[in-house]
Amino acid sequence: MAFGPALLPGTATPGETGTAVIAAHRDTHFQFLEHVRIGDHVILEDLAGRRHEYQVAAARVVRWDRFALTMNDNTQRIALTTCWPYDAQHAGPLRYVVTAMRIDNTGATGGRAP
Numbered sequence: 001m002a003f004g005p006a007l008l009p010g011t012a013t014p015g016e017t018g019t020a021v022i023a024a025h026r027d028t029h030f031q032f033l034e035h036v037r038i039g040d041h042v043i044l045e046d047l048a049g050r051r052h053e054y055q056v057a058a059a060r061v062v063r064w065d066r067f068a069l070t071m072n073d074n075t076q077r078i079a080l081t082t083c084w085p086y087d088a089q090h091a092g093p094l095r096y097v098v099t100a101m102r103i104d105n106t107g108a109t110g111g112r113a114p
Contacts, residue, residue, distance in 0.1 A: 005029050005080075011071065014044045014052045014078060015102075019071045021079045026096070030082040033059075033098050042100050044078065054078050054100035064095050076102035 005024035012018030024030040036042070040056045054077070061084050069079050077099060084096035 012076070014046055015050065015076065017072075017074060017076055019069050019077050019079055021069065021081065023081045026082040026084070026086050030080060031086075033080060033082055033096060034086050036098055041103070042078070042080070042098075053103050055103050056098055056100045058099045059096070061094055061096055063093050065093070067095075067097070069097075069099070078102075 005022045007013065008021040008023060011021040014020045014022075026033075036056055036059065038056050038058065042054045042056060044052045044054070046052065057077075070077075080098045080100070081095050083091050084094045086096075
């Protein structure tokens with residue numbers, strides 16, 4: 001995470017079925033999450049240059065050791081996570097998690113973008 005967001009091992013790859021969990025620091029790459037709202041769109045670009053579009057479905061504060069995500073089902077989603085609160089001076093046990101569902105180019109959820 002020192003050089004950018006990290007895809008957590010054992011999670012889906014963006015664009016694949018399941019949940020891709022991506023973590024980054026709150027004061028650099030994921031600073032924008034503080035302003036993301038339900039319904040906003042998030043666009044990821046993978047290493048091959050393909051773009052994947054997601055719509056924010058939820059945002060919540062959780063303890064790092066006491067929350068669970070649906071990982072392997074027939075949907076494509078991302079979970080973006082960072083430390084919380086944003087103005088803290090030190091890392092603590094709380095994480096901010098934004099969950100977004102994949103949308104296709106017609107606006108339907110759960111599909112595949114080109």
